[in-house]
Amino acid sequence: MTTVEEIKTAIIHLSEEEFRELRRWYEELEAQQWDDQISSDVAAGRLDALADAAVHAFQTGNTTEL
Helix, strand or coil: CCCHHHHHHHHHCCCHHHHHHHHHHHHHHHHHHHHHHHHHHHHCCCCHHHHHHHHHHHHCCCCCCC
């Protein structure tokens, strides 16, 4: 398996275009992982307390208009 140090060295030697392609790919990967984590948290009910608190704050007028 390639080590992180080997990956870093390889990245340093990429052309500008290759680096841009890697950055686009990594940003898409990171966004997908974030979306997957949020979906998992929602399905498991880990965000329910936050949602309930937000709804309660709105219903009681305890919010700030943006």
